[in-house]
Amino acid sequence: MIIDYSKKLTTHREYKEIKNIDVSIESDRGRIISSAAFRRLQKRTQVFALELNASIRSRLTHSLEVAQIARYISKTILKNLSEEEKKRFKLTNLENAFISVAEMASLLHDIGNPPFGHFGEQTINRWIETDAVPIFEKLKVKNQEDENLKQILIKDLKNFDGNAQTVRVITKLQKLNLSYSQILSVVKYGRGAYESYSGDLNYINKKPGFYFSEKKLADKIQKSLNVKKHHRFFMVYIMEAADDISYLTADLEDAIEKNIFNLDSLYETVKKECLKERSSYLIELFEKHYFEAKKEEKPYRKNLFFALFRAQLAGDLVKHVAKVYTDNHKEIFNGSFNYPLLEFDKNSKYYKAVKILQRISAEYIYQNSEVQQREIQGFTIVNELFNIYKPLIELNYNDFEKILSGNKIGCFISMRLIKRVSKKQISAYKDSIKNLDKSGSKFEMLERYYRIRLLIDYISGMTDDYALYEYQTLLALK
DSSP states (O other): OOOOGGGTSOOOOSSSOOSSHHHHHHHHHHHHHTOHHHHGGGGSBSSSTTOOOTTSOBHHHHHHHHHHHHHHHHHHHHHHSOHHHHHHTTOTTOHHHHHHHHHHHHHHTTTTOOTTHHHHHHHHHHHIIIIIHHHHHTSOOSSHHHHHHHHHHHHHHTOOOHHHHHHHIIIIISOOOOOHHHHHTTOOSSEETTOOOOSSOOGGGSSEEEOGGGHHHHHHHHHHTTOOTTOOOTHHHHHHHHHHHHHHHHHHHHHHHTTSOOHHHHHHHHHHHHHHHTOOHHHHHHHHHHHHHTTSOHHHHHHHHHHHHHHHHHHHHHHHHHHHHHHTHHHHHHTOOOSOGGGSOTTSHHHHHHHHHHHHIIIIITTSHHHHHHHHHHHHHHHHHHHHHTHHHHSOHHHHHHHHTTOOOSOHHHHHHGGGSOHHHHHHHHHHHTTSOOSSHHHHHHHHHHHHHHHHHHHHTSOHHHHHHHHHHHTTOO
16 A cells, blocks of 8 residues: 555545645544533543542543643654655645644543543443343344344443543544544554454454444444554554553652652662663663752652653653654554554663553552552442443333333333433434334344443443442432
């Protein structure tokens, strides 16, 4: 395949295409930043759930940092390319689009994450497995074709993932009508939640990138931008690298803010872990700024250290991933590069530094008793909310249709629960079933599938504090 960015960075979108690429890009920017889903990130967990200290990172502040790094990476990639190369790759008039799509993908990348982060994600999957799937399995089928569909839908439901939910949020629940290029930039993985993958591109298909509910749209967008099945859109590599770089120092800084470390104990920990790895780059970088910061008054040491350390580490890693991008340009453009940019060169001093910092987060921060206590609280809240709303997915279709229309049924609790569910999410459910043939077991399965999706959409779309409020309210704890 010839590298031609004009075929990838386009103005195509579902409705009312904007022909000028720069105007189209700015329209996407406005839709993203103005969306309710983006604003909700300010009340979602990064590491420390239900955190009152505003200086600790939320999903919103994390996403802003990722967006800044993505801009830096994309600008560095463009700087690394000669004018002749940019002209040959048809990038000359698309530099603004290249930078902006990377930046906006980074703002969007966590929009589908549920309350309480990855622990909330695991809780949802556990509840689907133990409570929703048994309800779905009771549905009767008439033939083998319907049985095959049933198994596909069960597999899809059991694979809730924040990345796939992001696609659903921006296309079905918020209906942002973003350009195809912007949408595909957040499809982190190449397979659907309903399918398995055993090919060579194991890394970029290790998790689901979209659900069965978005399959037709995903197929349409991939075809429009000439992205092969189970491949990635090139921009995902930049967004992913920016996310990885952002985590490295953010976790350490927040851990100091939460008194898990102080600057001295962090220095000793980094030194110990670098000796294990026999890696000098990270400890030399740390020591340089640690001793410089120690000269300052105590209250300012941490801020000065992280300002200097973060800037140099991020700068070095950005240059590194930009070089990996241009060195593997064709594979990345084609979406067949089967590595995250930061982990491609395993002999690199940067790779070793990344692994050391990731290990420190995993062993010293995520294992902290307060972090784990908040995770247990998050599990209890999310799990109980699903249990409370479970009657909505136990109803037969006729009864569910009645309560959507405001009519009475025998299950009085369902009549009250449905009034608490977001109208946007109910509208997405109605859109999904309105054109289905209402006869036969196929309709029963698809309708119940979309109804379970409705419940997942509602609870996974909550902020941490709203989930806590709803939990306390419905369990009569306040």
